[in-house]
Amino acid sequence: MVTIKDVASDAGVAVGTVSKVLNGHYVSAENKRKVEESVERLGYQMNYYARGLKTQYTYTVAVIVPDILTPFFACLVYYIEKELYRYGYRTFLCQSMHDAEKDVYYLQLARQNKVDGILGITFNTTELSKAGDIPVVMIDRHLENSICVTSDNFNGGELAAGQLIDRGSRNLLFIRSGSLLSSETLKRGDGFAAACRERKIPCQVLDSGDDAGGYNVEGIYGYLREHMSGGKLEFDGIYTSTDGLGLAVLDQLRRLGIQVPQEVQLIGHDGMRQMNRGAYLLSSIAQPIEAMARAAVENVIHLIRKEPVEELTILPVKFVEGGTTRE
Amino acid sequence: MVTIKDVASDAGVAVGTVSKVLNGHYVSAENKRKVEESVERLGYQMNYYARGLKTQYTYTVAVIVPDILTPFFACLVYYIEKELYRYGYRTFLCQSMHDAEKDVYYLQLARQNKVDGILGITFNTTELSKAGDIPVVMIDRHLENSICVTSDNFNGGELAAGQLIDRGSRNLLFIRSGSLLSSETLKRGDGFAAACRERKIPCQVLDSGDDAGGYNVEGIYGYLREHMSGGKLEFDGIYTSTDGLGLAVLDQLRRLGIQVPQEVQLIGHDGMRQMNRGAYLLSSIAQPIEAMARAAVENVIHLIRKEPVEELTILPVKFVEGGTTRE
DNA sequence: CTGAAAGCGCTTACAG
DNA sequence: CTGAAAGCGCTTACAG
Numbered sequence: 001m002v003t004i005k006d007v008a009s010d011a012g013v014a015v016g017t018v019s020k021v022l023n024g025h026y027v028s029a030e031n032k033r034k035v036e037e038s039v040e041r042l043g044y045q046m047n048y049y050a051r052g053l054k055t056q057y058t059y060t061v062a063v064i065v066p067d068i069l070t071p072f073f074a075c076l077v078y079y080i081e082k083e084l085y086r087y088g089y090r091t092f093l094c095q096s097m098h099d100a101e102k103d104v105y106y107l108q109l110a111r112q113n114k115v116d117g118i119l120g121i122t123f124n125t126t127e128l129s130k131a132g133d134i135p136v137v138m139i140d141r142h143l144e145n146s147i148c149v150t151s152d153n154f155n156g157g158e159l160a161a162g163q164l165i166d167r168g169s170r171n172l173l174f175i176r177s178g179s180l181l182s183s184e185t186l187k188r189g190d191g192f193a194a195a196c197r198e199r200k201i202p203c204q205v206l207d208s209g210d211d212a213g214g215y216n217v218e219g220i221y222g223y224l225r226e227h228m229s230g231g232k233l234e235f236d237g238i239y240t241s242t243d244g245l246g247l248a249v250l251d252q253l254r255r256l257g258i259q260v261p262q263e264v265q266l267i268g269h270d271g272m273r274q275m276n277r278g279a280y281l282l283s284s285i286a287q288p289i290e291a292m293a294r295a296a297v298e299n300v301i302h303l304i305r306k307e308p309v310e311e312l313t314i315l316p317v318k319f320v321e322g323g324t325t326r327e
Numbered sequence: 328m329v330t331i332k333d334v335a336s337d338a339g340v341a342v343g344t345v346s347k348v349l350n351g352h353y354v355s356a357e358n359k360r361k362v363e364e365s366v367e368r369l370g371y372q373m374n375y376y377a378r379g380l381k382t383q384y385t386y387t388v389a390v391i392v393p394d395i396l397t398p399f400f401a402c403l404v405y406y407i408e409k410e411l412y413r414y415g416y417r418t419f420l421c422q423s424m425h426d427a428e429k430d431v432y433y434l435q436l437a438r439q440n441k442v443d444g445i446l447g448i449t450f451n452t453t454e455l456s457k458a459g460d461i462p463v464v465m466i467d468r469h470l471e472n473s474i475c476v477t478s479d480n481f482n483g484g485e486l487a488a489g490q491l492i493d494r495g496s497r498n499l500l501f502i503r504s505g506s507l508l509s510s511e512t513l514k515r516g517d518g519f520a521a522a523c524r525e526r527k528i529p530c531q532v533l534d535s536g537d538d539a540g541g542y543n544v545e546g547i548y549g550y551l552r553e554h555m556s557g558g559k560l561e562f563d564g565i566y567t568s569t570d571g572l573g574l575a576v577l578d579q580l581r582r583l584g585i586q587v588p589q590e591v592q593l594i595g596h597d598g599m600r601q602m603n604r605g606a607y608l609l610s611s612i613a614q615p616i617e618a619m620a621r622a623a624v625e626n627v628i629h630l631i632r633k634e635p636v637e638e639l640t641i642l643p644v645k646f647v648e649g650g651t652t653r654e
Numbered sequence: 655c656t657g658a659a660a661g662c663g664c665t666t667a668c669a670g
Numbered sequence: 671c672t673g674a675a676a677g678c679g680c681t682t683a684c685a686g
């Protein structure tokens with residue numbers, strides 16, 4: 001391995017001088033040339049870790065998500081990595097696998113590895129607060145003493161209700177799943193309920209439980225069947241807390257022989273697309289994933305540079321058509 | 328930040344002694360206890376980079392893929408990270424964004440950061456060979472002096488042809504897209520053609536060009552329309568080099584009013600599922616992604632430990648039904 | 655078994 | 671402007 005010392009002796013200068021040209025500090029044109037030539041000739045590559053030992057900056061950010069199999073998370077990490085790259089930061093990928101212990105492990109590791117910041121989605125509040133000195137920006141989780149970037153979940157619920165009602169639905173159902181720790185999906189339901197109340201449209205809620213190990217499809221099937229009479233579903237508009245859940249519901253509606261969107265309109269949440277690029281998988285409330293990633297990265301960079309940042313950033317959502325709503 | 332020095336003075340021993348208990352070397356029970364207590368009390372976290380400076384191991388592997396938006400790559404990285412974690416290695420995520428320059432940047436960075444190994448999918452052969460001292464395992468790309476893990480693409484093509492023919496198709500079409508640098512999609516076509524020849528079934532090939540910026544849907548539409556007469560398509564079985572392309576083709580078939588699978592059967596390649604977990608998006612040749620990730624990680628670890636590894640690992644594929652084939 | 659010391663590859667005051 | 675030296679947080683021979 002060629003080090004700064006090799007470059008120095010090859011160029012006939014001191015290591016300090018090499019360091020200076022490497023970091024753009026002023027040296028004589030003559031020495032600058034000699035060093036650059038030696039760097040080129042020897043194919044020198046700076047050891048960033050050695051530098052970090054002295055400067056205390058690693059230019060690395062740990063990105064913690066439950067997994068990147070879930071399209072929403074994959075999409076988020078896609079934009080985060082892209083953005084961190086623009087700032088010259090490296091992405092250290094951590095999948096907690098929905099497992100609190102792995103979450104803790106990665107949080108500790110992030111500190112051990114002296115990453116400059118932590119970004120992502122994690123549920124663990126206690127370990128997170130221990131992060132102490134290291135900047136943390138959470139997405140969709142507003143924990144104590146952490147900066148948060150999220151989208152407008154309450155308004156998402158309102159939008160969903162508004163669209164269903166405007167498009168003719170008169171008896172609504174909200175189905176949620178996932179950890180109750182994530183208050184965000186609850187806000188979606190709150191916004192939905194609030195809009196229904198305002199428009200004086202009846203609205204039921206079904207909690208389909210945790211979805212870490214897949215959706216409770218039988219529970220959903222059973223619930224829907226109980227609410228049918230004469231082959232017709234009592235509800236004519238459904239909003240689900242995520243697109244994944246929405247697709248599971250769509251399957252059950254088909255299984256029950258219910259036409260979507262003719263008999264029942266369905267709106268999901270997240271705005272996921274076919275293969276992450278094509279058509280929307282169903283009508284949905286789309287989150288501004290790219291903008292969220294940008295804001296999160298921007299915030300963590302600000303924190304690293306000890307610049308002021310907003311504690312809470314809420315980005316707007318929008319309704320997108322995906323064939324499960326009428327008109 | 329609490330360092331090994333703080334622990335040493337707190338425990339009343341030398342730093343070397345602290346280092347020894349940290350690394351599981353033998354010290355007296357008495358000292359071991361004192362050090363462990365101090366570590367606990369001070370909340371000491373080892374600085375892995377400082378250690379790496381001395382040991383020359385960072386326990387970090389760079390994973391380079393075009394992007395993680397594409398479900399196949401997301402899935403691959405999902406399993407790779409999971410597996411590297413098992414071995415105690417960290418994942419440094421690099422998305423080349425299908426850009427040769429970014430590819431080079433990351434390859435250089437991987438060396439600068441002194442990662443222990445490089446894993447992934449990259450097209451750049453020249454820069455890769457410069458990696459020189461650092462272990463490299465490629466997936467789906469068999470480059471000179473690099474270890475490769477892939478799935479049996481030729482057999483995938485054979486399987487696709489066999490399934491189409493067994494299920495009644497008699498006039499076949501293979502549609503490919505993507506970089507010609509990736510010889511793998513070509514092998515799929517080769518296997519397909521070989522099986523057709525053997526079964527004496529006619530087989531056409533359509534090269535739909537590069538797909539980095541989306542599929543050439545108009546080209547596909549035009550080609551299919553040219554091969555129609557009396558509202559019927561001349562082909563009754565289509566195999567595409569990827570599932571993404573398969574879905575694009577499916578759209579065009581629908582647009583032309585052609586029934587799938589009644590009139591035309593369609594088989595893709597990769598075996599992608601709804602939201603990466605649910606039903607297959609179309610009938611397909613499924614790659615053993617988890618096994619590929621395992622093998623790739625295993626190989627890179629072997630290389631790091633300077634243990635012998637197979638230069639080429641080819642894993643078996645299988646046909647999966649996804650509603651675009653009959654029976 | 656343990657401590658003092660050298661050294662990993664860098665950066666950064668500090669003299670000159 | 672430049673060189674020699676100290677030091678970042680560790681590990682590892684080397685004496686004792």
